[in-house]
Amino acid sequence: MSNDEHASSSLHRKDAGWSGRFAEPVADFVLRFTASVGFDRRLAAADIEGSLAHAAMLAQVGVLSAVDLAAIESGLARIGGEIERGEFQWRLELEDVHLNIERRLTDLVGDAGKRLHTGRSRNDQVATDLRLWLRGAIDAIVAAVTHLQGALVAQAQRHAATVMPGFTHLQVAQPVTFGHHLLAYVEMLERDRERLLEVRSRVNRLPLGAAALAGSGYPIDREFVARRLGFEAVAANSLDAVSDRDFAIEFCAAAALAMVHLSRLSEELVIWASPRFGFVRLPDRFTTGSSIMPQKKNPDVPELARGKSGRVVGHLMALLMLMKGQPLAYNKDNQEDKEPVFDAVDTLLDTLRAFAELVPGIEVDAGAMRRAAEEGYATATDLADHLVRCGLPFRDAHEAVASAVRLAQERGCDLAALPLAELQRLAPQVSAEALRSLTVDASVAARDHLGGTAPAQVHRQVALWHQRLRQR
Numbered sequence: 409m410s411n412d413e414h415a416s417s418s419l420h421r422k423d424a425g426w427s428g429r430f431a432e433p434v435a436d437f438v439l440r441f442t443a444s445v446g447f448d449r450r451l452a453a454a455d456i457e458g459s460l461a462h463a464a465m466l467a468q469v470g471v472l473s474a475v476d477l478a479a480i481e482s483g484l485a486r487i488g489g490e491i492e493r494g495e496f497q498w499r500l501e502l503e504d505v506h507l508n509i510e511r512r513l514t515d516l517v518g519d520a521g522k523r524l525h526t527g528r529s530r531n532d533q534v535a536t537d538l539r540l541w542l543r544g545a546i547d548a549i550v551a552a553v554t555h556l557q558g559a560l561v562a563q564a565q566r567h568a569a570t571v572m573p574g575f576t577h578l579q580v581a582q583p584v585t586f587g588h589h590l591l592a593y594v595e596m597l598e599r600d601r602e603r604l605l606e607v608r609s610r611v612n613r614l615p616l617g618a619a620a621l622a623g624s625g626y627p628i629d630r631e632f633v634a635r636r637l638g639f640e641a642v643a644a645n646s647l648d649a650v651s652d653r654d655f656a657i658e659f660c661a662a663a664a665l666a667m668v669h670l671s672r673l674s675e676e677l678v679i680w681a682s683p684r685f686g687f688v689r690l691p692d693r694f695t696t697g698s699s700i701m702p703q704k705k706n707p708d709v710p711e712l713a714r715g716k717s718g719r720v721v722g723h724l725m726a727l728l729m730l731m732k733g734q735p736l737a738y739n740k741d742n743q744e745d746k747e748p749v750f751d752a753v754d755t756l757l758d759t760l761r762a763f764a765e766l767v768p769g770i771e772v773d774a775g776a777m778r779r780a781a782e783e784g785y786a787t788a789t790d791l792a793d794h795l796v797r798c799g800l801p802f803r804d805a806h807e808a809v810a811s812a813v814r815l816a817q818e819r820g821c822d823l824a825a826l827p828l829a830e831l832q833r834l835a836p837q838v839s840a841e842a843l844r845s846l847t848v849d850a851s852v853a854a855r856d857h858l859g860g861t862a863p864a865q866v867h868r869q870v871a872l873w874h875q876r877l878r879q880r
Contacts, residue, residue: 444743445498448505450750452491454540455505456484458533461636462616463524469627471526479520483513506530506537527628529620531650531738536616538746540637542659545753546608552760553601553666554880557594559767561873564590568866571848572687572777573786580784583848586772588861591869593673600666607662611655614639618649621737651737653727656749660724663752664717670759671717674710677770681707686776691769694762709766713759720755723748778848785813785823787846790854791838794845798837808835822846 434442463480466472472480487509490496502508507530514521564587574584614637617623617630623646630642643649680687694709726748730741788809795805811834816823824846831838844850856862 476520479517483517527626569863573781587866596669603662615649618646667717674714689771
């Protein structure tokens with residue numbers, strides 16, 4: 409080894425937070441392989457926040473002097489400013505965000521910086537940082553969910569009486585209103601919001617004080633730190649505190665389900681915007697053209713959202729596999745928890761924001777929707793219901809109407825266009841009033857109950873949603 413190489417290796421051992429135990433430096437490849445500072449630096453603000461609370465607690469219990477506390481607070485404030493301005497020098501040989509900040513603090517304030525790590529470990533430190541960061545991310549996602557819900561509710565209000573076909577098996581089933589259809593996604597997003605808030609409560613539990621795995625020998629006050637950082641509770645078992653990643657898995661599960669809901673909406677927008685359907689026109693700024701076919705207007709944003717849902721589902725699977733074979737307590741495997749969580753947050757947040765901007769710009773072709781609803785004999789169930797109300801058993805009514813549909817198909821007309829006499833040959837109970845009820849407008853109006861598609865019910869639900877969203 410050359411003198412320069414030896415000097416570099418000695419510096420490496422000196423800088424590492426654990427290097428006194430080792431007789432030779434980490435190999436360059438291993439350093440690159442194990443370092444996380446390339447991605448965990450986004451925890452910097454949470455790391456500083458947690459360190460400030462930890463330092464205040466150490467001073468409170470008499471482990472840290474007031475002079476050292478003041479120096480640490482001043483140094484961390486300066487480091488926070490350097491990071492925000494992009495002036496901070498991240499060093500790969502210091503492995504992660506925690507050692508980078510600690511080394512810079514020691515450079516700035518000397519021995520006081522070295523005392524900051526008293527009573528804690530990187531194990532409980534990183535668990536705390538990730539929980540702090542994810543708590544803020546969940547708050548941002550919940551706000552984005554509410555924003556998208558507001559956009560959907562506004563469109564539902566505009567189209568409370570716009571008739572469209574409702575589908576099962578992607579076959580015309582019964583008429584619904586477009587407003588009612590959009591409110592289905594508002595309900596899905598509300599469940600996503602509820603799940604995220606439930607996850608947040610379990611994220612919001614303090615691991616700091618568990619130290620490496622067994623707790624600390626110093627007279628620490630974990631409740632003080634929890635109050636300072638806004639945690640709802642303190643992790644009750646030190647082994648569990650440092651090794652638990654349930655909160656990350658739960659978040660990715662909630663995020664994956666939210667992305668599945670957005671993917672379903674994406675699929676419908678792709679279908680509706682196609683010329684074969686022509687139900688909606690997407691804003692130009694959310695579409696692209698073809699490099700060879702000048703007529704194309706491709707729904708790239710919904711298609712990408714549909715594709716990105718697979719990423720988030722994959723992150724959930726990755727975290728489950730990450731944890732399934734780990735013995736207690738902390739293992740280096742857990743370094744791999746951050747990138748899936750970071751990307752799940754970014755992907756979900758970006759997709760929610762994209763749709764919140766896309767939805768208000770959707771233009772609806774009400775005529776195309778109505779024409780589609782009038783095809784496929786969507787009011788057949790209404791005729792069957794009429795026969796049941798006239799005393800015919802439902803199975804007999806179902807059979808009679810199925811015969812009527814077959815007759816209409818042979819004639820190439822709608823059910824309502826069949827002569828009354830021919831319908832009465834199939835079911836004598838059919839009346840002229842029944843034929844008048846076979847319009848798509850009459851069909852949707854008849855579903856006037858809680859959860860039904862009637863325009864009156866859509867308006868009631870829209871009013872309730874406006875009230876709920878205003879109260880948030």
